[in-house]
Amino acid sequence: MCAHVLVAEDDAMQAELIRRSLLAEGHTATVVHDGSAALDAVRRDRPDLVVLDLMLPVIDGFGVCRVLRRGDDIPVLMLTARATEDDVLLGLELGADDYMTKPYSPRELMARIRTVLRRSGSAAGRREDPVLRAAGIAVDPARHEVRCEGEPVDCTPAEFQILLALVGEPERVFSRRQLLQYTRGYDRASTERAVDVHIMNLRRKIETDPRRPARLLTVFGVGYKLSGTRP
8 A cells, every 4th residue: 555645743853754664665755844834735735644743833733633624534643742631632533543642663653554544545545556656767665676767677775775765755855864864774884975885886777877867866065866757
């Protein structure tokens, strides 16, 4: 089951952790950091699930949930550091499908997300293809397969995780430090300089001319991005 998940979380590090976990599970994700942006993203993207922090600026999570429940059945999983019974009950009364208190483990959160999606059936009927596609590259997290222009590409685990991040958000610029986080557990000796080596190897595999890359571009002084959004 592949879903598009809206993550509304004002803590940038928490939001990035959730986003990375979702991509690793084969989902796509949009991240926003305040309640007003969350409502705009719901209207624009029609996500399959909203992961909603209660302590959002501009409009808090309770307010966002109230608006969503006026005429929408998008599943909502609430996150909060406030674990009082009143908060839990209010969140559920407003229509939240599930509720998690911080701190939580990414594995537990992904398990809760799978449960909510399975119960709602929202993603099953609309998004059956778990493959991420951009710039002629297809990444299948479930099968751990990569194809470029339809041809299979052999990747190391670290290369796969880096490509998964880039294809999941084409045109987004990732710093070396950010990409390094995706290789943790796959390449324990990796450093920020090692990311350059992974990128160089990926270019050999997905670029027509690795010396003049058209897909995997360097953004000088910042990091790397995947250019082009065509499937």
